Amino acid sequence: MLLADTTNKVNEMIKDYMMMKKEIARLEQIIFGYSVPMINWGVAQYGMDAAMPKCSSGKSKAELKQMDLRERRQHSRLLILRSKVMILESYTDSFSDLPTNIIYDRLLDGWTYRAIAEELSVSVTYVKDRKHHIMDVIVSAQKAQNAQNAQKDHFLHAQ
Structure with a gap:
């Protein structure tokens, strides 16, 4: 998929x-x-409301x-x-150089280009170029994986 x-x-x-x-x-x-906050738990009742019979608390x-x-x-x-x-x-830690791996981790953490550039002491343009490289690597790998899966499917159906 x-x-x-x-x-x-x-x-x-x-x-x-x-x-x-x-x-x-x-x-x-x-x-x-796991524990889920229930919005229909209701609140405590007093007086006549508390004394009156209630309908079933189960779900229809x-x-x-x-x-x-x-x-x-x-x-x-x-x-x-x-x-x-x-x-x-x-793809974490799968790029050839350390700065690209760091940039990828920071992008996943939601950092801005400027913050990444300041941390690595590089330009914002460098960070953008590395991001484009990262996206190209991921797209190429996904396309190769799809082609391989298509060949497997074709091979299985051909038999």
């Missing part, structure tokens, strides 16, 4: 990396049953079905986000 096949997609994935990590953590907490079948659909959508979003994050993380 190709998720990063163009430079624009890779650029967006790099920009959204921190947001995707936070969303993955949030979805995992919701889907896999329609509510359960809607929750199931929502959970499926969240799970599919979780899988897509995990794939994107895994692609980006697979």
Whole structure:
């Protein structure tokens, strides 16, 4: 499954990396049953309201079905986000020179070009050039991987 096949997609994935990590953590907490703040817990009641009988606190079948659909959508979003994050993380420390690896790590952490340039004592133009190099490497590797997967699929179907 190709998720990063163009430079624009890779650029967006790099920009959204921190947001995707936070969303993955949030979805995992919701889907896999960790404590979730419940907005419909209600508040304490007094007087006549407290004495009156209440309806069932359980969920109706329609509510359960809607929750199931929502959970499926969240799970599919979780899988897509995990794939994107895994692609980006697979390139950590995979570039030929140390400055490019540092720039890549800082880009994933959400640093600006200027902040990266100041830390490395290089120009902003250098940082931008390295980012374009990084995106080209990722796109090329993803295209090569897709071609290899297509050959495997073709070989399996040809037999």
